[in-house]
Amino acid sequence: MIHITLPDGSVKQVEKGTTALDVAKSISEGLARNVLAAKVNGQVIDATRPFDADATLQLLTWNDTEGKSTMWHSSAHLMAEALEFFYPGIKLAIGPPIANGFYYDVDFMEYSISEKDLEKIELKMKELAKEKNLFVRQEISKAEAIAYFTEKQDPYKIELLENLEDGNITFYTQGNFTDLCRGPHIPDTGFIKAVKLTAIAGAYWRGDEKNKQLTRIYGVTFPKQAELVEHLEKLEEAKRRDHRKLGKELELFTFSQKVGQGLPLWLPKGAALRERLENFLKRAQRKAGYDQVITPHIGSKELYVTSGHFAKYGADSFQPIGTPYEGEEFMLKPMNCPHHCEIYKSKPRSYKDLPVRFAEFGTVYRYEQSGELHGLTRVRGFTQDDAHIFCTQDQVKDEFKKVIDLVLYIFKTLKFENFKAQISLRDKENPTKYIGSDENWEKAENAIIEAAAEKDLPTVVEYGEAAFYGPKLDFMVQDALGREWQLGTIQVDYNLPERFELEYTGADNQKHRPVMIHRAPFGSMERFVAVLLEHCAGDFPLWLSTEQYAILPISENYNEYAEKLSELLNNYDIRGFVDDRNEKVGKKIRDAEMKKIPFMLVVGEKEAEGNLVSVRQRGAGDLGSMDVESFAEIVRKAIEEELSSNV
């Protein structure tokens, strides 16, 4: 007899050879029907594997991330079985589970496949799922495995096998399909009740663009049809919130083929929104001791040779601009830091001056591959809310904390409640990858870790993710749909101060090298606006709305009164317009709602006579009628509340 310890601490005494599924059955049949896999001694394995010694056991169901990924992994096998049915002779590469489903990379040989084919594959998968075929695990020698795939003429599996150790190789078989696979898998295909193949795309073998491009089919499966429906609804919602769609509808930005791809054009309303965000940040930065600077959009090629960026990125950048006669070369600036370094150097600095903080909404241009461009989140020209802090090594931690405060203030004000900070540190195994002294790195990394801890940031630490010039802290926010985006960043840089020979005079009257911190709380205005748009689905907070109210006269007879009101509200610094079109008020309300205007002010005879406005708030409905001062007070209070989230 052996002992199996469950998560609640209870211990089951069972025969050797008992499986996790048996244990589940002994608890309840219902549970057993939901068990997808088992976590035994911390390792996820098939629920059908027999125990041969004492162990801890956690039964994994659809409610566990590992349960889901096990099912999706099995779904990839199921899809492969269906694919082999329709397209015999195809070569299979890899088919893993991913965050939201699974995919399989397939070399379709002479077959061609398009989205139209997905439906029949789904049907076949459902048909095979109904057969409740068991996933059978089989240990196999490397030689036998290679022989199997040689027979099957699958070069990808053979390549995978070549990198595997003999004695550690397993096959899994369900129905008519056998695959090289480490496992684990769900007990049988019957758990898969709902199937949706979502996309078909190209993907390189082993992610290397020098390799052959395979066809990747993405899919997702569920244990219940209802969950698939829910999933599809979520996708619809994401589509509805897509910043490209909202940006067009709300007339915020556009693109022109003639101007060039990836070069956003900000329309009046978008520009007003952006200006408001910039002013918001400028105000906060002024308070935090930043000095605003302005630098040109191009810089001499020498500048980037000095910074080292030309050597690293020059070939993949917009190419230098030449002057007509002298043959001088200038680059479109891909970042602002070299310019800011030169500002630092414009006069001698003393330790008493530090930290120096130069801020600039700096527009930069980077060549992105055409297939990479995406709405406002990936463009070729964008504006960073950039700043560079020049300080002593001892000031790094404090400066980090101040920047973290700034970022938190922004997140709080704009209601990004779910976020995390990723701390990217060195890969210590690979010291030659980094510049700067070990001692300074150690200090900087600790400073970041401590700063994050003291600010109670939810953090994940990634080793080996640091830039070659210094460690960094990136903020990832979740939008309303739980999708993750990288926004703000804070980076320590030992490289540029060295290359630009920056110095300050210390208390010891000796020259010292300052540390540089790059930081951008929004990241870029383009990306931030995109994420904000999706986060709030276009319903901007009042203080950010370009049009805070629309005055809707009942008929043309009240247009004059409406104009008078509008002037009055202008005196209160409340922005809006009069909808004096010859339309019924219902139509005007509808249009104002579609334009996401926070307040609609209906005026007719009653209001004109009593010097009142009838206020209707987006989302909240009719607030009744009141005088202008009361309305202005409502607006003032609402904005104060929105902006008061001091950290």
Add this chain to the structure above:
RNA sequence: GCCGGUGUAGCUCAGUUGGCCAGAGCAGCUGAUUUGUAAUCAGCUGGUCGGGGGUUCGAAUCCCUCCACCGGCUCCA
């Protein structure tokens, strides 16, 4: 850049066994209506069918090529 898909009016979309002047709704304009909390009615304007080339008596529709966009891959100072 690569693989796959898409491209018809300002917007959303019909229109492919190749065939009469290419359609609708919304937006816009004109007129009527003078309106009370999510679409008043009527008329009108508007299209090199993404660009170029080809096949054909005839091309939005078939072929070639280029461009842009969408979904991925690779990349991201």
